[in-house]
Amino acid sequence: MKKIVTGAAGFIGSTMVDRLLLEGHKVVGIDNFSSGQKRFLEKAFQNSNFEFYNQDLLDTEGLNKSFLGGDVVFHFSANADVRFGTNHPRRDLEQNTIATHNVLEAMRINSIKKIIFSSTGSVYGEAPIIPTLETCAFPIQTSLYGASKTACEGLISAHCEGFQFQSWIFRFVSILGERYTHGHVFDFYQKLKLDPTRLAVLGNGLQRKSYLYVQDCVDAISIAVEKSLERVNIFNLGVDNYCEVNDSIGWICDELGVKPKLEYTGGERGWVGDNPFIFLETKKIRALGWAPKLSIRDGVIQTVRFLKENEWVFEERASL
């Protein structure tokens, strides 16, 4: 039986592909390279257990074929561009909600019943209680991204009820580490490369954020899928502390050996719909024996080192 990974050339997807191959599984990777990178799959392509389809999730016919023989789907493909959601309101709907519907249909057609899904802490909107539990009060969505991931979660759990699927839904904080290609460390690194003497910072720099290292994220997913066997298994994933954007800027600048003048745009939000503070209660996943190995600081530094050694990711992003 094969493990299917959508978004296989993406940050978390390609990390999961490598992990599954390391564990000896047959893996089918699916990606359309809209934001994924061929280079992230270099190692996978050398493994005879790896099969790949250059496939758009909106092309249902091709999708249905590529799922043949799978027994579980790691659905990690997504539009993860939270910030510019209001510039193209249809993108989250298509690439998240409709794509997830298509994935579930392809599963149904191929009698695949298990799905692992990368959701987000953004589904909590502006949570009134922090750290936020999986069972917090019914949230009000504040971003098109969060709304689309909530829609995906709903589709998945309705399939669990209606078609006897089983699901593991992970609500992530932001993820950092090797193969990271968007987010604040990426943006700051890119700006500092162009001009190390100054750095424009959206908001007031006091926005509190919680980050998780990508290998810790993949560890948590593996443990939850092994140990949690409800029909619908929902887990927050994150570390048990947070930093301010200013802390992160300090670590990045230290690692790069630069001392830019910080220029704040002001306000407590980086952008419209930005959540000034996402911090998740993770005692549910910790109760299964998982704990993150890297602190936020170490995750940020690891990410800067990856970017230093892989500056080609900036070229690739610029060409999109």
Add this chain to the structure above:
Amino acid sequence: MKKIVTGAAGFIGSTMVDRLLLEGHKVVGIDNFSSGQKRFLEKAFQNSNFEFYNQDLLDTEGLNKSFLGGDVVFHFSANADVRFGTNHPRRDLEQNTIATHNVLEAMRINSIKKIIFSSTGSVYGEAPIIPTLETCAFPIQTSLYGASKTACEGLISAHCEGFQFQSWIFRFVSILGERYTHGHVFDFYQKLKLDPTRLAVLGNGLQRKSYLYVQDCVDAISIAVEKSLERVNIFNLGVDNYCEVNDSIGWICDELGVKPKLEYTGGERGWVGDNPFIFLETKKIRALGWAPKLSIRDGVIQTVRFLKENEWVFEERASL
């Protein structure tokens, strides 16, 4: 300025159209008659303040044009077929989620900022706490219908945050009354018309249900829109008690003067994904001074009388 009503030829939509016209507003009705009935708009068509577009919400170009000059949208168009959701998994996605996205886009293009939305108590899935509050724990979806309405709510509130919309979202129990064209009273009436000596009942008849009379529903919407002025206003709508399906069968049979033999299919659910008990806490809307005028029993009887006087609705449904 005009009030726009989608699903204008539907059960609740046409009732809202008549109410708005009665209040002297200019009203634009939009419907594609996929399940709406021209006859429900007979009175409206005689009013010079009423304008109508035979328009599918999936045709964005036509939709955008029909919204010209509106100042508020009552978005009541939906696929409301909860029961057969698993027979056509794409229908709720298209007619609810994508259609609502299109409505929001048409609003944005036409600078309309206010939306009233008919959601459902089904968004609570199988609520662990009953009666269920608007702020209950983050629910797990159990039906494609509930999942699609949750997706719509998310899209709407994300537009409130991202585009300064204002919204009133109503989570209904089942609605009864004049122009009711689907649901258990409809089904039982239809079966008893064919054969008054026996009645097949899905489940064990002990399913508890809460119903609200359509005029009480429209009253509540009018009051909430007038008095509740948050950016996102979410209200449960229902009566403060419930009945069993068996109670309802008794009232229907009494009204029809029949004594059928009841044949239960058994089990505590009528169908896969059926929620054996939806009962909503409505103290939030009651705090605005609203109270329903009709009991569940009176609502059921009113509905049976409407069906008796309008048996053509069964012909129309049969031809769909």
